[in-house]
């Protein structure tokens with residue numbers, strides 16, 4: 199297997215007396231969809247928050263493309279190419295699709311006057327937004343100047359993923375991307391995950407939805423009580439077994455135990 203693009207060793211996070219992450223390991227390889235599953239409280243959110251700079255781990259190390267990194271904030275993680283799409287999506291509903299896509303990364307006009315006045319290059323932003331949505335097969339959205347609040351849940355998720363994929367990201371972390379969606383919209387988001395993967399971008403998928411996980415994941419990290427319990431190939435185990443490992447109803451065979 200190639201070198202991991204994002205890796206963690208021994209990540210530990212305490213919230214007071216609660217150990218949310220207990221010497222947790224993590225490995226994401228280029229071009230894969232990696233699902234992280236675990237029962238409520240298994241530490242999935244704490245893991246992605248640590249990987250994306252939203253919380254500071256109390257122990258352990260994170261490596262990005264072979265370099266040890268510390269992200270003191272989500273902005274720092276984004277600057278390194280780690281994009282996280284949370285369930286809440288962090289979008290401004292009243293603003294347009296294009297404004298949401300470029301929030302905090304607006305393109306300014308060039309030239310002495312443009313630079314001096316810091317004017318937005320709206321036509322360029324619109325062009326880039328359209329291209330990105332197009333690339334990801336999201337052009338069912340006709341008008342990129344329409345407010346995000348007029349979009350369906352699936353379309354919003356699409357815009358959030360397109361935004362995450364738009365700026366030279368190295369890793370996209372999706373936190374429960376289908377949890378709030380209906381059947382048809384979920385299907386679109388699953389297709390979108392495949393499209394992003396086809397563009398060579400690795401994805402970390404946090405989900406409680408086992409059929410969705412088993413449909414799109416190349417590998418699965420099973421978490422229990424803050425630890426990565428085992429790493430499984432969804433083609434080689436059943437959903438029932440994965441759930442049994444998660445909940446502790448069954449122990450994984452020793453050859454699956456995470457290194």
Ligand SMILES: Nc1ncnc2c1ncn2[C@@H]1O[C@H](COP(=O)(O)OP(=O)(O)OP(=O)(O)O)[C@@H](O)[C@H]1O
Pocket residue numbers: 213216217218219236237238239240241242243244245
């Ligand atoms: N901000 C916090 N303050 C106190 N305890 C927390 C905090 N965040 C998480 N925890 C605790 O840490 C443990 C792991 O929580 P975490 O949210 O990481 O798990 P999870 O696997 O994402 O769960 P879920 O599937 O319910 O979202 C839980 O016991 C949780 O109650």
